[in-house]
Amino acid sequence: MSALPPDAPRLRAILRHLEEQIADNETLGIYLHLQRDAVRAALARAERKTAHRSQRPSRPRRPAPPPADAPDRGELRATGYVIEPKRHPKHPKPALIHLADCTAPQRDTMPVARDQARLGLVKDAEHIAACEVCAPGTSLGIED
Structure with a gap:
């Protein structure tokens, strides 16, 4: 941007707009990372299931190692929060944030x-919502 206006009011307006765009894209980036992680986990499960079906029944099989970026169960409990992704990207209902021990999720979750x-619930209410059963917003200090 080589041709910026010289006056402060227009520069402030441009700066405000750029900061809003950065904040919006950060939230979207977090959401897309969460969706990507959910797809990776589902792919790993599908590949393990396929490998299990094609294996001979008399030969014992060692479990496939989890993907390098897949969290273990201890890490899941340590985070305290999980996300239940949308059914598909265009589904009208948002992804849900749950407490890690919530029993309400109907699909696989990711820590x-x-x-x-907190950022997802505060800045991206269109795509991410709090579970109504476990109310993670309360423990995150977000007014419900």
């Missing part, structure tokens, strides 16, 4: 850091 859960 989410406290900061990501």
